[in-house]
Amino acid sequence: xxxxxxxxxxxxxxxxxxxxxxxxxxxxxxxxxxxxxxxxxxxxxxxxxxxxxxxxxxxxxxxxxxxxxxxxxxxxxxxxxxxxxxxxxxxxxxxxxxxxxxxxxxxxxxxxxxxxxxxxxxxxxxxxxxxxxxxxxxxxxxxxxxxxxxxxxxxxxxxxxxxxxxxxxxxxxxxxxxxxxxxxxxxxxxxxxxxxxxxxxxxxxxxxxxxxxxxxxxxxxxxxxxxxxxxxxxxxxxxxxxxxxxxxxxxxxxxxxxxxxxxxxxxxxx
Amino acid sequence: xxxxxxxxxxxxxxxxxxxxxxxxxxxxxxxxxxxxxxxxxxxxxxxxxxxxxxxxxxxxxxxxxxxxxxxxxxxxxxxxxxxxxxxxxxxxxxxxxxxxxxxxxxxxxxxxxxxxxxxxxxxxxxxxxxxxxxxxxxxxxxxxxxxxxxxxxxxxxxxxxxxxxxxxxxxxxxxxxxxxxxxxxxxxxxxxxxxxxxxxxxxxxxxxxxxxxxxxxxxxxxxxxxxxxxxxxxxxxxxxxxxxxxxxxx
Numbered sequence: 376x377x378x379x380x381x382x383x384x385x386x387x388x389x390x391x392x393x394x395x396x397x398x399x400x401x402x403x404x405x406x407x408x409x410x411x412x413x414x415x416x417x418x419x420x421x422x423x424x425x426x427x428x429x430x431x432x433x434x435x436x437x438x439x440x441x442x443x444x445x446x447x448x449x450x451x452x453x454x455x456x457x458x459x460x461x462x463x464x465x466x467x468x469x470x471x472x473x474x475x476x477x478x479x480x481x482x483x484x485x486x487x488x489x490x491x492x493x494x495x496x497x498x499x500x501x502x503x504x505x506x507x508x509x510x511x512x513x514x515x516x517x518x519x520x521x522x523x524x525x526x527x528x529x530x531x532x533x534x535x536x537x538x539x540x541x542x543x544x545x546x547x548x549x550x551x552x553x554x555x556x557x558x559x560x561x562x563x564x565x566x567x568x569x570x571x572x573x574x575x576x577x578x579x580x581x582x583x584x585x586x587x588x589x590x591x592x593x594x595x596x597x598x599x600x601x602x603x604x605x606x607x608x609x610x611x612x613x614x615x616x617x618x619x620x621x622x623x624x625x626x627x628x629x630x631x632x633x634x635x636x637x638x639x640x641x642x643x644x645x
Numbered sequence: 646x647x648x649x650x651x652x653x654x655x656x657x658x659x660x661x662x663x664x665x666x667x668x669x670x671x672x673x674x675x676x677x678x679x680x681x682x683x684x685x686x687x688x689x690x691x692x693x694x695x696x697x698x699x700x701x702x703x704x705x706x707x708x709x710x711x712x713x714x715x716x717x718x719x720x721x722x723x724x725x726x727x728x729x730x731x732x733x734x735x736x737x738x739x740x741x742x743x744x745x746x747x748x749x750x751x752x753x754x755x756x757x758x759x760x761x762x763x764x765x766x767x768x769x770x771x772x773x774x775x776x777x778x779x780x781x782x783x784x785x786x787x788x789x790x791x792x793x794x795x796x797x798x799x800x801x802x803x804x805x806x807x808x809x810x811x812x813x814x815x816x817x818x819x820x821x822x823x824x825x826x827x828x829x830x831x832x833x834x835x836x837x838x839x840x841x842x843x844x845x846x847x848x849x850x851x852x853x854x855x856x857x858x859x860x861x862x863x864x865x866x867x868x869x870x871x872x873x874x875x876x877x878x879x880x881x882x883x884x885x886x887x888x889x890x891x892x893x894x895x
Contacts, residue, residue, distance in 0.1 A: 408737060523756060530747040533737060536727050540697040541751040541802065542720030588782045589740035 379613050388499035388566070388609055388619065391507050395566045395575065396605040398514045400583070400597035401521060402559045403576035405552055407584070408532050414451065414553060415573035417466035418560040421447040421473030423569050425561075426494050427480035436494070437509065440561045440569075447473065448553035456546065497568035497620030499609070506565055513562040517555045528552065529590060566605075567620040575601060578627040582634040600630050647674040649711070650806055650838050651696060656705035658691055665691050667862045669705070673806075673855075678832050678839045680853035680869070682846050687860040689842045690728055693810050696840075697725045710805075721751035724804030728811050728842075730795045735784055741794050742779040745770055748801030769801035773827060789820035796827070806838040807831075813848065825852040846872075 379385050406414060425443025429436035447469050454465035481491055493501060521528070530538045531548045539545045556576075563572040579601035580593075587593030607630075608623025615622070651673035658666040665688040673679050681689050694700045696707060698714065707714040710722065748769065749762045770776040773793040778786065783794060792812060799807060807828075813821040829852055831837045843849050850856070856872045858865040865872055 408734060410734075526747075526750050526753070526756065526758075529743075530750045533733065533739060533744070533747065534727075534730070536699065537725060537730070538747075538750075540699055540720070540723070540725040540727070542718070543751060584736050584738055587738040588780070590738050590743050591740075593738035 387502040392605040394514045396602040399575040400579040400601040403580045407580045415576040417470040418444045419569035420470045423477035424473045427477040431484040444557035448557040495570045574624040582631040652708040654706045678853045679855045680849040681842045683859035724799035724807045726809045745797045748798040769797040773797045789816045808840045810842045
């Protein structure tokens with residue numbers, strides 16, 4: 376069982392997975408409750424455009440991905456606030472154009488499809504200590520900001536109108552939230568990949584919402600189920616020789632289904 | 646003359662071309678319980694939203710505590726309970742206590758939670774008898790209980806004026822009567838100024854000290870007795886008999 380930890384990349388994957396496992400549902404719970412569940416998907420696709428552009432102009436792809444997705448997050452929020460487009464349409468526009476841009480740019484940069492595949496679906500084998508450091512820094516920033524504004528964000532998430540009436544700057548918190556989401560998505564690039572991070576933002580939260588009786592409980596349950604999925608997925612991928620990113624997502628899905636089955640069984644008994 | 650806390654002067658507002666408020670002037674003094682009545686679409690909610698700053702001022706002036714609305718920054722002094730406050734995301738995971746604690750957010754200094762904040766939350770929950778429900782998820786409560794939780798949230802904010810938009814539209818008459826009883830007590834004991842929007846005059850007529858009747862224009866403003874004595878209600882509601890509405894909660 377423990378031979379899995381003999382490999383340096385597996386140890387790094389567990390450390391990185393733990394960080395992502397905590398970070399993703401913590402921001403995800405606010406996104407899901409605000410019905411922003413798909414924004415992770417949109418931002419992931421856009422970040423891919425950033426990665427490809429970074430390769431083309433020889434700038435660190437992660438830095439470029441952050442720049443792209445943060446800018447897009449602001450764009451999506453602006454489109455939504457102005458009310459000309461629904462949030463879902465705004466995300467859809469950025470999502471497909473981000474991916475298209477990424478593929479065109481990658482072709483121009485003459486990158487092999489293998490490398491692209493790694494960004495899209497994660498590649499723990501390529502993990503370096505430097506990547507973990509980068510991930511830890513982003514996570515510390517996002518979690519730190521979330522901790523400071525948690526009460527305001529909770530209020531805005533539950534009841535935007537009342538929060539606004541009591542003088543809370545709702546628009547600023549909305550922008551902050553999408554920017555933090557953008558950072559989170561990019562930070563997950565090597566563990567689960569840009570296309571699958573959305574699942575880790577949403578699935579553990581969806582499972583937790585089935586059981587939680589308070590927000591505090593929902594957050595703990597979401598982080599717990601996210602970590603279980605990450606560990607289960609990493610171990611599973613090692614023994615099944617599958618890719619970690621998709622395996623983690625499937626583990627999260629299994630957990631979500633189990634929670635739902637358990638819940639409906641309990642209701643039948645009660 | 647007592648201190649005016651809300652002064653509205655020649656207020657006009659429109660969402661498109663047609664104005665929904667036409668030259669409204671209104672004065673609320675400290676300790677007043679003002680019932681704002683009028684048929685659906687008469688601009689009651691719009692007026693309230695303008696006062697709490699949810700809609701931009703187009704024409705006219707609003708002063709709060711003697712200060713121009715544009716310059717007014719102490720929003721926590723106004724407690725607003727919106728229409729359909731029970732209409733929230735059904736599976737939102739929030740306990741009663743977590744909801745009531747939201748009320749303190751506008752009062753926090755540098756985001757720090759102090760003992761005074763905890764005490765304000767406790768007082769608010771006790772005042773409306775929801776302290777024993779503190780650990781319950783909001784979604785599991787009845788309509789009347791939810792109503793009290795949202796009132797506790799706004800009381801935790803320790804506002805000087807309460808603005809309530811149709812606060813009892815989803816509860817049965819018994820709960821409604823209890824709710825108004827509670828508001829009366831808060832007004833007498835804590836000197837809270839209350840502005841209450843309702844389309845149901847019978848329910849509020851005995852609870853308020855002043856009635857303002859709105860139908861785009863301000864048609865009447867005075868004591869409830871004067872209001873009932875006039876034929877105004879008949880005209881405003883176009884002969885519709887004023888009956889207590891039986892709302893079902895489901």
